[in-house]
Amino acid sequence: MTSPIQKILFGSPGTGKSYSIDKTIIPEVLGIDKNEHPDNIIKTVFHPEYTYGDFMGKLVPITRASKVEYNFYRGHFLQALTQAYKNILPHYKDPITNRASNFRNLSDKDKQLELDKARKTACLKANNVALVIDEINRGNSSAIFGTIFQLLDRDDDGWSSYSVNITKIELMTILESIGVEEKPLANEQFEYKFPGEEKWKKSYLTFQGRVNGLNLNLKEQSIKIPPNLSILCTMNTSDNSIYFMDSAFKRRWDWEFINWDKTKPPKGNYGKEQNGTLDEQEWFDFIKKLNDFIKSNHASIRGIEDKQILENIL
Incomplete structure (x- = not known):
């Protein structure tokens, strides 16, 4: 894993902004092989009709046998986020549930250090993921990003500085996408198992411990962008059909002029x-x-x- 890139490439049409992302940044800087790992590249194009539901997710009605069902569609951001989580999960060794560790006897400060260390180790081993947004200024970026806007601030370790709360259906979609299986029990209890496991488990503490490596808080239903997820955008500087970007949105990006x-x-x-x-x-x-x-x-x-x-x- 390299440091995450959060950049908008801007300039006149035809200068090679998309080409630079596709041929240089993704394969050479982020080390993503699109032939070997195509799932690690998620692409979209903003336009006036593009919405938060297209970006994060939305319920879509489907008619089957004369009956209407509602399925949750994963938006492009949620696809990229869950893929990044999926790449981290196999490498995370939870110190809380590790019987060989002395985690319970540590001070709160040392516990946090151990969690951060385990999370950092997993992220360093995880493959990078790129979310590519073409024509970012042709859509209403403030409305499209919505609460995700808060996640764009990053700490030195690459994680979002702040978390945001999501809906239960979005949380369940994330867990399902990373391979977690669940089945409900009586009294609002449930059993679960992670990818590659055969036995079902009930411990909520163990469940939370397993997803600590993703900075995923089950109780608060909150998420953060991980350091192995980069967001790369292109923008034409003087397109006639563009939306205004406010200063608060702009400052959360690195900017590169392509001449x-x-x-x-x-x-x-x-x-x-x-x-x-x-x-x-x-x-x-x-x-x-x-x-x-x-x-x-x-x-x-x-x-x-x-x-x-x-x-x-x-």
Whole structure:
């Protein structure tokens, strides 16, 4: 696991923002092999009709045999979160239920240190997960993220600084997605078993101990973003159909400007075989001068940098 990336790549259309994420950041920085582990990459595109339900989850009616049933649809964020949890879980060794440990005799401070140590060890071994959001400013990001907005603040260890509460159906979906099986008993009791286990268990303390590595609080129904989950976004700076991003939302991201590559001449209509009147170098010089003129007028014309002529849109 590397340090989590929470970044918005912005610039004019065609500069290679999505390409940079797909070909450089995901495979080289995060070490995710999309062929070997395709489940570790979740992609979505924001648009004006995209909602919190699409992002987090929602009940969807399905008709079967003339009867309407409601299934819970996992949104793109919940898919990414549960995949990150799923990658951590096999590596977490709970010090509370570990019979070989002396956990119960430790002070509260030392207990917390042991929990943090076990959680950190598991996260270091876990595979990274990338949530990729294209065109983040084409949707109402404040409404789409909703309470998830609070999770975007990260501590030095990569976990969210603050937790948020979720609904019971969202919590049950997370547990089901990471492979936990449950069956109800009388008096609001239940039995459970984790992936790869055969025996059913009833101890609530043991259950909570097993998910401590995920910073998942069963009683409070609260979650945090783990350090093996990165969120990568693209944004066109002057799209005509965009939503405003407030300062509080913006400050929770790293920002990287992606400019067009001046070392690669655009593939324009400059060859004699195409009846062009400019050779390759003349075309490149023309494009460079035209873009320099466009950028020099950015103070008087808002968003003019988005009107540059680029290689990938010629």
